[in-house]
Amino acid sequence: MEKIISIKDLNYTYPDAKHPAINNLSLDIYKNEWVSIVGKNGSGKSTLTKLIDGLIEAESGTIAIDGQIINEDNIWEARTKIGIVFQNPDHQFVGATVEDDVAFGLENQGIPRDKMVTEVDEALKLVKMSDFKKRDPQSLSGGQKQRVAIAGVLATKPQIIIMDESTSMLDPDGRRTVLNLVQQLRQEQDLTIISITHDIEETELSQRIVVINDGKIVQDGKPVEIYDLGSNLRKFGLEEPFTNKLISTLGDKLKLPEGYLNEEELKQQLWKLHSIM
Amino acid sequence: MDKIILGRYLPGDSLIYRLDPRGKFLLTFYFVGIVFLANNVASYAFLLAFVLFAVYLSKINLGFFIKGLKPVFWLILFTVVLQLLFTPSSHPIWHWGIFTLSKEGMVIAGYIFMRFILIIFISTLLTLTTTPIEISDSIESILKPLKKVRFPVTQVALMLSIALRFVPLLVDETTKIMDAQRARGVDFGEGGIIKRIKSFVPILIPLFVSSFSIAYDLAIAMESRGYKDGEGRSKYRVLSWSKRDNLMVIFMAAVTIILLFLRSY
Amino acid sequence: MEITFDHVTHSYNPNSPTANLGLDDVSFTIKDKLFTAIVGQTGSGKSTLVRHINALLKPTSGNIKVGERVITSETNNKNLKPLRKQVGMVFQFPENQLFEDTVEKDIMFGPMNFGASEEEARESAHKMIKMVGLDETYLTQSPFDLSGGQMRRVAIAGVLASDPETIILDEPTAGLDPVGRKEIMELFKGLQEEGKTIILITHNMDDVADYADEMAVIHRGKLITEGLPKEVFNNQDLLKEDLLTLPKSAAFAKELSKKGFQFDKLPITIDELGIEIKQQLNGD
Numbered sequence A: 001m002e003k004i005i006s007i008k009d010l011n012y013t014y015p016d017a018k019h020p021a022i023n024n025l026s027l028d029i030y031k032n033e034w035v036s037i038v039g040k041n042g043s044g045k046s047t048l049t050k051l052i053d054g055l056i057e058a059e060s061g062t063i064a065i066d067g068q069i070i071n072e073d074n075i076w077e078a079r080t081k082i083g084i085v086f087q088n089p090d091h092q093f094v095g096a097t098v099e100d101d102v103a104f105g106l107e108n109q110g111i112p113r114d115k116m117v118t119e120v121d122e123a124l125k126l127v128k129m130s131d132f133k134k135r136d137p138q139s140l141s142g143g144q145k146q147r148v149a150i151a152g153v154l155a156t157k158p159q160i161i162i163m164d165e166s167t168s169m170l171d172p173d174g175r176r177t178v179l180n181l182v183q184q185l186r187q188e189q190d191l192t193i194i195s196i197t198h199d200i201e202e203t204e205l206s207q208r209i210v211v212i213n214d215g216k217i218v219q220d221g222k223p224v225e226i227y228d229l230g231s232n233l234r235k236f237g238l239e240e241p242f243t244n245k246l247i248s249t250l251g252d253k254l255k256l257p258e259g260y261l262n263e264e265e266l267k268q269q270l271w272k273l274h275s276i277m
Numbered sequence B: 001m002d003k004i005i006l007g008r009y010l011p012g013d014s015l016i017y018r019l020d021p022r023g024k025f026l027l028t029f030y031f032v033g034i035v036f037l038a039n040n041v042a043s044y045a046f047l048l049a050f051v052l053f054a055v056y057l058s059k060i061n062l063g064f065f066i067k068g069l070k071p072v073f074w075l076i077l078f079t080v081v082l083q084l085l086f087t088p089s090s091h092p093i094w095h096w097g098i099f100t101l102s103k104e105g106m107v108i109a110g111y112i113f114m115r116f117i118l119i120i121f122i123s124t125l126l127t128l129t130t131t132p133i134e135i136s137d138s139i140e141s142i143l144k145p146l147k148k149v150r151f152p153v154t155q156v157a158l159m160l161s162i163a164l165r166f167v168p169l170l171v172d173e174t175t176k177i178m179d180a181q182r183a184r185g186v187d188f189g190e191g192g193i194i195k196r197i198k199s200f201v202p203i204l205i206p207l208f209v210s211s212f213s214i215a216y217d218l219a220i221a222m223e224s225r226g227y228k229d230g231e232g233r234s235k236y237r238v239l240s241w242s243k244r245d246n247l248m249v250i251f252m253a254a255v256t257i258i259l260l261f262l263r264s265y
Numbered sequence C: 001m002e003i004t005f006d007h008v009t010h011s012y013n014p015n016s017p018t019a020n021l022g023l024d025d026v027s028f029t030i031k032d033k034l035f036t037a038i039v040g041q042t043g044s045g046k047s048t049l050v051r052h053i054n055a056l057l058k059p060t061s062g063n064i065k066v067g068e069r070v071i072t073s074e075t076n077n078k079n080l081k082p083l084r085k086q087v088g089m090v091f092q093f094p095e096n097q098l099f100e101d102t103v104e105k106d107i108m109f110g111p112m113n114f115g116a117s118e119e120e121a122r123e124s125a126h127k128m129i130k131m132v133g134l135d136e137t138y139l140t141q142s143p144f145d146l147s148g149g150q151m152r153r154v155a156i157a158g159v160l161a162s163d164p165e166t167i168i169l170d171e172p173t174a175g176l177d178p179v180g181r182k183e184i185m186e187l188f189k190g191l192q193e194e195g196k197t198i199i200l201i202t203h204n205m206d207d208v209a210d211y212a213d214e215m216a217v218i219h220r221g222k223l224i225t226e227g228l229p230k231e232v233f234n235n236q237d238l239l240k241e242d243l244l245t246l247p248k249s250a251a252f253a254k255e256l257s258k259k260g261f262q263f264d265k266l267p268i269t270i271d272e273l274g275i276e277i278k279q280q281l282n283g284d
């Protein structure tokens, strides 16, 4: 598999901070992967995002995007390959209307207007917000604003989308639509997704979970492997998945297979037990 | 905050809405200029008729324009009363100490009042029918020639549009912070002047802190989307000057000529 | 304190073309000493609703009874302090309200506004900081040097310090990690057990199932239903119209019921679900 992001021995300490926010961190992310990054408040997740996008500069270590180690000269090019959707929908809306906002990234790249018009339309169609083209941000719900933010990111055709708690301020409905949309786009557009979240259920959509604690990677594996950590997850500020909690209330009397089961598997198992009763 | 009409955009659609904002912007200024040419009842009446006609074309309820007067009501009243009572006259109707009431005073006060109405109505018309961003685009376009002397027109325009984007966020933030402090027992606008000023500390500090963090977030979001320094950007929004804008200019020229004629009438 | 909404309507920017109904003829009662959850989609009017309880907003028509006090459109802005002392309010991102140079002073701010002496306020600050799970050494620090989660706790302590009888929480745990969220939720549950009335706005249906005694669903400014969480989450009409999301346990039970399993009423917590599954599998 092809590496799209490769981070080596990265260190970063905020000015005046006592402890490093990122502490000798190395991480490889592959093309078309969906990687979840999880960890306590203040563990360094957002800092890592900003480092990857060159928004802050590492003290030491390297970051390669699409095979190229980023430095001051090529950071603008690297940035066109990465799109970030942030947490607070209100703090990332730059344009005065939906279409203006989507166009912002394209304007920055100096794309001619005719081309912009079609690309803005296309991006809005992808997120199903075409009808809202002329609306101003205040008249949109949080979920709608986040979809516009995604459209703005998609318009510039990035290879990587980073979502930094992009669904955390949304209601369950808004959350679901945004996640489904991202999943679908990943498949259709061959995107790599990095999603930062506190919601363990959200990580089920990903192929890999990276757990960060105090600026270091403490776990990295398939969701099943991470969920198998059981109550150890609490050390990293995480919740156990629903099925784990349910299985522990069911006790050992029921004969269920060892290890993590997802909802579908647990359901099948329970149905089986029910039918042989 | 909700009650201020002047400076607010009202979504809508009519001829006035569809005019090129540059034209609207310049013609509004031009009109404010020619208001000062009016010098008699006929010319004022004519300008009022023109403004009312423009309001009619905008399809916006006249009530909005009257509301637009509210914030400056006291200023108008003060100026008008000043003119009424202090215009020197050789035939005073009434006289008391330093105060004089005369026919001339009344006429001048009436004119001043009319000027206020005309200027406020026409500028309210501009802001009600033109989004802030259109105004900022117009300013950019009007200032474009200054690029030759290295004036950072594009950056200034973007700054202006971001500032405009910031205003509602800050208004929102202020309301939230005020609510939070009210819930903790702060009474705004109660007690003596010192107490009143003090009661704003719990607003100003949090507001300062959060405007910084909003600005930081916004800056990060802009940079992550490739915003560099305003150079080499293309523009999505374009302004287009059409026939009806030409018509408007001609119409305004006609208004000026009639006004000049009425002046010496 | 019992809180009663009687035909409450609230219109934002009335008499203007941008007028919109934040609340539309809402009548219901929030019972004394219970934990009531208020849910609904973004923009449905939850925040508008609770802001009436301490008169941050006043109804356009109708009235709200908070204990003995009645709030109507005519309610004067003066003399609201006793009401606001009784009804504490924690907003979304409450850390945005911090402003003093030490944590202690910030926590003391509320009680002193409500007329407590400096001593009383200080005593209360020392008690509350422990209550929210921080130790007294934090009192001398600047609130701006703390982490987000710690600031959140200090802000909550600042509201609790005035010893309100009713505590309103408007999405108080947004952005916290699950462990932090759980700690904060347990804190509120503990306060209820001490005899306080708790009103919680949330998008997290599992929290509703786990902590609330009563719940109300708001949709487009209208109260569409209220009652025991177990009843409300079993209201087929609401679920059909997608006005409500189920807690995970209920959703899973619903899946199970497609084959073999039968639930008279969908269980809403993991414990309930576990018991039901065991019963149905062991046949006892």
Ligand SMILES: Nc1ncnc2c1ncn2[C@@H]1O[C@H](COP(=O)(O)OP(=O)(O)OP(=O)(O)O)[C@@H](O)[C@H]1O
Residues within 6 Å of the ligand: A014, A015, A017, A021, A039, A040, A041, A042, A043, A044, A045, A046, A047, A048, C147, C148, C175
């Ligand atoms: N602008 C800043 N200046 C100084 N320190 C900071 C800044 N931003 C973050 N930190 C500190 O760096 C560490 C890592 O913060 P970061 O925001 O990356 O955490 P996070 O994992 O994203 O947390 P959360 O889940 O709360 O979003 C924390 O200790 C935090 O207090």
Ligand SMILES: Nc1ncnc2c1ncn2[C@@H]1O[C@H](COP(=O)(O)OP(=O)(O)OP(=O)(O)O)[C@@H](O)[C@H]1O
Residues within 6 Å of the ligand: C012, C013, C020, C021, C022, C040, C041, C042, C043, C044, C045, C046, C047, C048, C049
């Ligand atoms: N200050 C205001 N001026 C005008 N309209 C407002 C104002 N505050 C809220 N509204 C409108 O009133 C309605 C209800 O808003 P409210 O904030 O009560 O919703 P909510 O249920 O708390 O939503 P959320 O889950 O997003 O917090 C929305 O349509 C909103 O746009």
Ligand SMILES: [Mg+2]
Residues within 6 Å of the ligand: A045, A046, A047, A164
């Ligand atoms: Mg973060």
Ligand SMILES: [Mg+2]
Residues within 6 Å of the ligand: C046, C047, C048, C170
């Ligand atoms: Mg709300």
